[in-house]
Amino acid sequence: MMDKFKIVIENLNLQFGNQPILKNICASIPENKITVIMGPSGCGKTTLMKSLNRLTDLNPDAKVTGSIFIDGQDILHTSENITLIRKKMGLLAQRPYPLPMNIYNNIAYGLRISGRRKKRYLDKRVEHYLRQVSLWDEVKDRLKEPAGRLSIGQQQRLCLARGLAVGPDIILADEPTSALDPISSQAIEGKFNELKKNYTIVLVTHILRQAKRLADHVIFMYMGEVVEQGPASEIFGNPRQEMTKSYLNGIFY
Amino acid sequence: MIQKKEFEEKFFRVLMFFSTLIIAAALIFIIFSVLYKGLPSISWEMLTQVPEGGFYFGREGGILNAIVGSLYLSTGATVMSFLVGLPLALYMNVHLVRYGKLVNTIRFILDLLWGVPSIVYGAFGFAVMTYFGIRVSLLAGTITVTLFVIPIMVRAMDEILKSVPVGLLESSLSLGSTRAETAYKVFFRQCLPGLSTAVLLSFGRAIGDAASILFTAGFTDYIPTSPDQPVATLPLSIFFQLSSPIPQVQERAYASAVVLVIIILVTSILSRMFSHRYQKNKINF
Amino acid sequence: MNRAVMRVSRIRVGRLLQDKLHVFWMQICLVLVFILPFILVAGMLYKSLLLIEAQPLTELLFSKTWKPMAGRFGFYTFIISSVWVTILALLIAGPICLLTAIHLTQYAKRWVLRVMHPIIDILAGIPSVIYGVWGILVVVPFIGNYLGPFFGKSVSGYSILAGAIVLAIMIIPFILNILIEIFKNIPPELSEASMSLGAGKWQTIKLVQVKKALPGIVSAFGLGMSRAFGETIAVLMVVGNVAQIPKGLFQPGYPLPALIANNYGEMLSIPMYDSALMLAALILFVVVLIFNFASRLIIVKSEKQLA
Numbered sequence: 001m002m003d004k005f006k007i008v009i010e011n012l013n014l015q016f017g018n019q020p021i022l023k024n025i026c027a028s029i030p031e032n033k034i035t036v037i038m039g040p041s042g043c044g045k046t047t048l049m050k051s052l053n054r055l056t057d058l059n060p061d062a063k064v065t066g067s068i069f070i071d072g073q074d075i076l077h078t079s080e081n082i083t084l085i086r087k088k089m090g091l092l093a094q095r096p097y098p099l100p101m102n103i104y105n106n107i108a109y110g111l112r113i114s115g116r117r118k119k120r121y122l123d124k125r126v127e128h129y130l131r132q133v134s135l136w137d138e139v140k141d142r143l144k145e146p147a148g149r150l151s152i153g154q155q156q157r158l159c160l161a162r163g164l165a166v167g168p169d170i171i172l173a174d175e176p177t178s179a180l181d182p183i184s185s186q187a188i189e190g191k192f193n194e195l196k197k198n199y200t201i202v203l204v205t206h207i208l209r210q211a212k213r214l215a216d217h218v219i220f221m222y223m224g225e226v227v228e229q230g231p232a233s234e235i236f237g238n239p240r241q242e243m244t245k246s247y248l249n250g251i252f253y
Numbered sequence: 254m255i256q257k258k259e260f261e262e263k264f265f266r267v268l269m270f271f272s273t274l275i276i277a278a279a280l281i282f283i284i285f286s287v288l289y290k291g292l293p294s295i296s297w298e299m300l301t302q303v304p305e306g307g308f309y310f311g312r313e314g315g316i317l318n319a320i321v322g323s324l325y326l327s328t329g330a331t332v333m334s335f336l337v338g339l340p341l342a343l344y345m346n347v348h349l350v351r352y353g354k355l356v357n358t359i360r361f362i363l364d365l366l367w368g369v370p371s372i373v374y375g376a377f378g379f380a381v382m383t384y385f386g387i388r389v390s391l392l393a394g395t396i397t398v399t400l401f402v403i404p405i406m407v408r409a410m411d412e413i414l415k416s417v418p419v420g421l422l423e424s425s426l427s428l429g430s431t432r433a434e435t436a437y438k439v440f441f442r443q444c445l446p447g448l449s450t451a452v453l454l455s456f457g458r459a460i461g462d463a464a465s466i467l468f469t470a471g472f473t474d475y476i477p478t479s480p481d482q483p484v485a486t487l488p489l490s491i492f493f494q495l496s497s498p499i500p501q502v503q504e505r506a507y508a509s510a511v512v513l514v515i516i517i518l519v520t521s522i523l524s525r526m527f528s529h530r531y532q533k534n535k536i537n538f
Numbered sequence: 539m540n541r542a543v544m545r546v547s548r549i550r551v552g553r554l555l556q557d558k559l560h561v562f563w564m565q566i567c568l569v570l571v572f573i574l575p576f577i578l579v580a581g582m583l584y585k586s587l588l589l590i591e592a593q594p595l596t597e598l599l600f601s602k603t604w605k606p607m608a609g610r611f612g613f614y615t616f617i618i619s620s621v622w623v624t625i626l627a628l629l630i631a632g633p634i635c636l637l638t639a640i641h642l643t644q645y646a647k648r649w650v651l652r653v654m655h656p657i658i659d660i661l662a663g664i665p666s667v668i669y670g671v672w673g674i675l676v677v678v679p680f681i682g683n684y685l686g687p688f689f690g691k692s693v694s695g696y697s698i699l700a701g702a703i704v705l706a707i708m709i710i711p712f713i714l715n716i717l718i719e720i721f722k723n724i725p726p727e728l729s730e731a732s733m734s735l736g737a738g739k740w741q742t743i744k745l746v747q748v749k750k751a752l753p754g755i756v757s758a759f760g761l762g763m764s765r766a767f768g769e770t771i772a773v774l775m776v777v778g779n780v781a782q783i784p785k786g787l788f789q790p791g792y793p794l795p796a797l798i799a800n801n802y803g804e805m806l807s808i809p810m811y812d813s814a815l816m817l818a819a820l821i822l823f824v825v826v827l828i829f830n831f832a833s834r835l836i837i838v839k840s841e842k843q844l845a
Contacts, residue, residue: 055730060648087736097727100750109745110735159731166735262740269641272634273654276714279707280661283672290675337567344564359571361834366574368761368830369823370768372795376819377578379802380585383812400574407571431553433560454663461665464770464795468802488667492771495671510671514664521660 006031006170006200007052012066014044014051016059021047023224025066029217034192034201036211036232039221040247045204048221049172052202053089054082070170087114090163090199092173096155098147099162103139106147106158110166129161133191153184160191170200177210189214208248212236220244284514291511294504300512304474304505308485308494311474312501316509319490321476323513325391326466326486327459330398334406334455337399339448342410343436347422360411366404372464374401379468392480394470401465406455413447414440446527453524457517463488487513578823586817589810598817604781611814613821615781619698619791622784623773624766626702631710632759639717644743662711670775673704678776681788691788696778699787704776705766713762720754721747753840760833764826770795794818 007029014022022044029035037045047056054075056062067074075085087110099106107126116122126143130136135157139150147158156176163171173192177185192201192214205211211218215232220243228241239245302315345356378397387393417440425435441448463486471483472493487509494506589598589611601612642651682695724747732742748755778790779800798815 050730053734055733058726058730058733083733083736083738086734089734091731091734093727093731095727097725097731099728099732099746100752109732110737113735113737113741162731162735172734258738258740262738265637265740266641266645269637269645272637273641273646273650275634276638276661276710277654277657279710280657280664282676283664283668283707286672286675287668290671337570340560340564341567341571344561344568348561348564359568361838362571362575364834365827365830366571368764368768368826369575369578370770370795370826372768372770372798373578373582373819373823373826376798376802376816377581380581380812380816403571403574431557433557434553437560457663461663461667463665463667464799467799488665488771491667491671492775495674495775507671510668514668517663517665517668518660521656521663525656525659 004031005029006071007202008069009048010067010069012048012051012064012068014047014056014062014064016061016063021224022051025226027219027226027229029200029202029219031200032196032198033216034196034203034214035217035219036215037202037204037219037221038206038208038211039227041206043221044224045206045221046174049174049202049204052170052172053086053091055086055091057082087166088168089170089172090160090166090168092156092160092163092171092176094175095179096152096159098150098155098158101147102144103147103150103158104143106162107165110162114166125165129165130158132164133157133161134187135161151184153180153187156180156184156188157191160188164195168199170202171195173201173203175205175207176203177205177207185210208250220247222247284518287507287510287514291507294508295511299505299508303476308472308474308490308505309497309502310499312499314474314505316487316490316505316512318474318476318485319487319509320512322391322470322473322484323460323487323516325477326394326398326470326484327456329391329395330402330459331406331452331456333395333399334402334459335452338403338406338410338451338455339441342407342414343440345407345411346414346417347436347440348432350419350422360408363404363408363411367408369401370464371401371462372467374398375465375467375469378465382469388481389469389471389483390481391470391477391484394466394484394486395480397465397469398459398462401462402455402459405458406451409451409454410444410448413444413451417443450524450527453520453527457520457524460516460520461488461513463492467492487516579820582816582820582823586813586820589813589817592810599821602783606808606811606814609810611810611817613794613818615783616792616794616797616818617821618783619777620767620793620795622698622791623701623705623777623793624763626698626787627705627709627766628759628763630702630706631713631762634706635710635713635717635758635762636755639714639721640743640748643718643721644739644747658711658714661707662715666708666769666772667775669704669708669772673700673772673776677703686788689788691786693788694778694790696776696790697788698777698784698791701773701777701791701793702787704772705769708769708772709762709766712765713758716758716761717751717755720751720758724750753836757833757836760829760836764829764833767829768795768822768826770799774799794822798822 005028009025009027012022012025013020025048037048039045050056051064052068056064064076066076068076070088099109101109104126107129108122111122111125127136130139135154138154147155150158177188180188189210192203195201203214218232218235219229220227220235222243228235228239228244235244236248239248299315300320301317303318304314305311306313345359349356374397378393382393421439421443422435425439426432430438466486466489470486472485472489473483477484490509491506491513494502497503593611598611598613599617600614602614603610603612604615642654677700678695681697681700682693686693686695728746728750729742732746737745773793774796777793777796779792779796780790781792784791798818801811801815
């Protein structure tokens with residue numbers, strides 16, 4: 001079966017000042033699958049992911065060339081409002097960063113931003129997305145509490161729900177379990193497996209086992225370049241490049 | 254909807270731009286108006302003579318008494334607060350480095366002391382002096398200013414010493430140095446440029462403050478020859494002589510203002526140079 | 539060989555003794571700083587107790603009668619003047635600082651920050667008496683000649699407003715430095731999260747960053763107010779020093795620090811006068827201490843939440 005590609009990256013170069021971070025990246029990310037970007041730390045995984053929703057714009061030193069097509073539209077060269085593009089992608093960071101407001105408003109924030117203000121509608125959506133990440137039963141009585149009081153694991157699920165609430169088709173996750181305990185990590189991983197039916201998930205990780213557990217598609221990076229990419233079964237079962245092989249065998253991290 | 258959002262952002266960006274401009278303009282405006290008014294009064298005689306016929310009424314003479322007095326007083330206060338401040342700052346960052354809570358309490362107290370208005374130090378100093386029957390003098394003024402400068406100096410030094418990594422302390426101790434040697438030889442040298450900045454900052458505060466010396470240092474036409482004599486200072490030279498109705502006396506006030514501003518600017522530039530060098534020479538860990 | 543051992547041990551004894559002496563002096567310095575606030579309070583309390591025993595504290599604080607010759611000391615007028623000047627100064631300085639801090643940390647190019655840093659530092663280092671001179675040269679005539687007549691009032695210019703303007707400029711660098719630190723310390727991931735939810739830059743600043751910084755902003759303003767409350771010489775030079783309850787911005791006032799500074803010379807000739815002025819200093823001290831304490835507590839608490 002041929003994969004339909006949601007995101008296609010062509011000749012993407014990125015440098016901070018004079019230091020190249022991403023070198024001529026070409027990669028494709030299939031729709032409704034979990035694509036894992038893996039590689040040793042400092043290889044540019046996170047930067048690649050941030051350039052997908054153009055958060056790299058926030059750094060004035062960053063220079064980006066090349067193209068990133070999402071649904072056929074080149075988001076690096078578009079007249080469309082950048083916030084609308086960002087809304088297509090939910091972001092999950094390494095540590096949960098709840099917004100400085102209560103639990104309810106953390107979810108409602110994105111909806112309000114896009115102009116939804118009716119309380120009935122917001123109530124329904126908040127409950128829906130909290131249920132989707134299995135957080136509803138834990139927090140339904142304390143929706144007015146500051147989100148910072150939740151446990152780290154709960155916070156990360158809240159951040160996931162917050163991202164889902166604005167209706168993206170892509171979820172970008174940057175080592176989302178690195179700050180979590182094993183049980184919370186498991187909960188997040190389980191969610192990803194459920195969510196991939198409806199979402200394209202891009203997951204950055206340096207945990208090999210996590211990659212093996214979750215990946216449908218793998219992009220392996222080293223020193224700012226894509227070394228190898230393809231379906232998980234191929235990469236893990238029969239890697240073509242020496243470098244990939246030695247990484248998978250734990251020769252280097 | 255989008256338009257309204259964008260208008261709001263534009264509106265606030267204009268406001269922000271002007272706020273920044275106001276602050277920059279205020280500094281230039283203040284320095285310019287002081288120099289504009291005072292520079293014409295600056296002359297060789299002004300800088301090298303003491304006032305004649307009393308500082309409040311005499312039309313002749315200059316502000317040498319205030320210049321020298323201020324340098325005496327603030328140098329004395331800086332040295333004295335250095336003698337207390339450096340050991341304390343080192344103690345906090347070398348000996349007490351494992352007692353985070355205690356160090357934070359000390360910082361908290363120092364911050365509170367920093368917030369105490371200088372007039373309170375002045376009033377307190379005066380109360381102590383009357384209790385012991387001490388008259389206004391260079392020494393009393395210096396001690397009062399020292400009390401007021403210590404928290405400033407310690408906190409400034411502390412901020413510098415805080416940045417020394419614990420690894421340096423541990424490796425120095427493991428080479429067999431005592432803690433005091435580590436403090437004075439390793440930490441002190443490592444942070445020397447930063448500490449000089451702290452000293453200059455304190456000197457600037459000491460020479461500029463008027464409220465703490467108002468009742469403790471007094472004012473005089475002469476240059477003191479011993480610490481128990483009253484002393485003239487630049488801030489008070491401005492404050493007292495500006496209220497005089499005689500133009501020549503007011504000129505002395507404006508000239509004092511020019512001298513004080515220049516001293517402050519020079520200390521500020523010097524400390525900036527030190528802190529730049531500090532960043533250049535600092536060993537990065 | 540024996541001699542060598544002895545020499546080593548003598549050196550060690552010398553070094554250890556030196557170490558002990560250093561530590562001893564360090565501890566003395568530490569104790570000095572620890573007891574300094576208590577000595578300050580004790581000294582002022584000792585002096586002002588005389589007056590507190592003679593007149594009830596409520597009368598001292600809330601009576602408008604200030605007749606030192608008759609032994610009547612009511613601080614109400616002076617306290618109100620202080621409050622007016624302080625609040626007004628914060629109303630001017632607060633918005634300017636907040637807007638500038640956001641501008642410098644979120645929008646401005648790097649070179650602007652590089653230029654503004656020394657400007658803020660120098661502004662913070664300018665002595666209060668120089669601000670006073672500037673007030674007399676510029677602010678007072680401006681109010682007396684232009685602003686007052688513009689509002690149809692004939693005034694001298696020496697006024698609450700002049701004091702507040704000078705104070706505002708003085709506390710701006712102080713507040714601004716704290717605010718810049720606070721905005722810099724907000725993790726960038728928070729803004730990224732907000733923006734990936736579809737918020738624009740301004741919305742992110744307004745709804746997330748300012749909200750996150752709120753405890754810090756409140757305490758920066760609190761610290762600024764306490765600084766303004768105790769500022770003496772600059773205010774004294776432009777505020778007019780008339781002991782009356784000000785009825786408008788253009789009227790002169792007489793804040794507490796000015797009262798102390800102006801009357802110390804003659805206080806020894808009038809009974810109880812020194813006691814009264816020391817009480818004024820004590821009031822100043824306590825108010826400033828409370829503001830400082832509360833503000834720093836807010837900062838410490840919010841830092842803990844971040845960690």
